[in-house]
Amino acid sequence: MTQSPPNPILRRLPLIAIVVAAALGAYFLRDVLTFDTLRDQRETLIAFRDANYLLTVLLFVAAYIVIVAFSLPGATIATLTGGFLFATFPGVLFNVTGATLGAIGIFLAARWGLGERLAAKMEASQGTVKKIKDGIDENQWSMLFLIRLVPAVPFFVANLVPALVGVPLNRFAISTFVGIMPGALVYTSVGAGLGEVFARGETPDLGIIFSPEILFPILGLxxxxxLPILIKAVRGKKGL
Structure with missing residues (x-):
C-alpha cells in the first residue's frame, strides 16, 4: 500500500510561519531589539546572569535560535549581547551555536516546503539551469563557505539557497558553523567591550568588519x- 504524498500546503506551513513571523517581527520588534534596549537593560541582564549563569546561557541561545529561525530583527544586537554577557569566549561559541541552529531551522523549512521538489526539477532540466545546479554540486563545500564568508551575502539568502539546490544537511550545518565564525568573532569582541562604550555614552562601531585590518583577512579566507573552484576552472580550460 503506497502512501499518498503530503499535502503541498502542509509541507509549506513551516516556511509560511517563518514568513509571517518575519513580517510581524519587522513591525513589532524593530524598536525593541535595539542597542538602546541593551544599554538600558544592561544592569538587569548582568544581575540575572550572575545569579543564573547556566539558565542565562540556555535562554540566550534559545532566543538567538528564534531570532534567526524566524528572521526577526536584532541578530546583530544578539551577537553583541553574547559578547557583552559572556565575553569574547565563550560568547562567540554561544553566538555561533544559536545562529547555526536557527539557520538549520530555516534550511529544513525551505527544503521541506520547496527545496526537494525544486532540486528535482533542476536536476531533470536542461540548459543553463542544469549547468548552474551541476556547478554548485561540484563545488558545494567551496560555495557554502563563500556565501558565509562574504559579508555582502545576506544571512537569510545564505540559508535559503542551499536548501533549494539540494545541499545535504550535514554540509550545510558544518559550513555554517565554521563559515560564520570570523564575522561572529569580530562582533562578539565588539560586544565584549560594550561596558566601556556604555560608560562613555557612545555607540559601537558596527562597521568595523569593513575596516582593512578585519576585511582583508576575511577576503583572504x-x-x-x-581556490578549488578556480583550480577546476583552470584545469577545465586546459582540457579543452
Whole structure:
C-alpha cells in the first residue's frame, strides 16, 4: 500500500510561519531589539546572569535560535549581547551555536516546503539551469563557505539557497558553523567591550568588519574557499 504524498500546503506551513513571523517581527520588534534596549537593560541582564549563569546561557541561545529561525530583527544586537554577557569566549561559541541552529531551522523549512521538489526539477532540466545546479554540486563545500564568508551575502539568502539546490544537511550545518565564525568573532569582541562604550555614552562601531585590518583577512579566507573552484576552472580550460 503506497502512501499518498503530503499535502503541498502542509509541507509549506513551516516556511509560511517563518514568513509571517518575519513580517510581524519587522513591525513589532524593530524598536525593541535595539542597542538602546541593551544599554538600558544592561544592569538587569548582568544581575540575572550572575545569579543564573547556566539558565542565562540556555535562554540566550534559545532566543538567538528564534531570532534567526524566524528572521526577526536584532541578530546583530544578539551577537553583541553574547559578547557583552559572556565575553569574547565563550560568547562567540554561544553566538555561533544559536545562529547555526536557527539557520538549520530555516534550511529544513525551505527544503521541506520547496527545496526537494525544486532540486528535482533542476536536476531533470536542461540548459543553463542544469549547468548552474551541476556547478554548485561540484563545488558545494567551496560555495557554502563563500556565501558565509562574504559579508555582502545576506544571512537569510545564505540559508535559503542551499536548501533549494539540494545541499545535504550535514554540509550545510558544518559550513555554517565554521563559515560564520570570523564575522561572529569580530562582533562578539565588539560586544565584549560594550561596558566601556556604555560608560562613555557612545555607540559601537558596527562597521568595523569593513575596516582593512578585519576585511582583508576575511577576503583572504574567501579566496582560500574559492581556490578549488578556480583550480577546476583552470584545469577545465586546459582540457579543452
Amino acid at each position: 574567501c579566496l582560500l574557499a574559492a
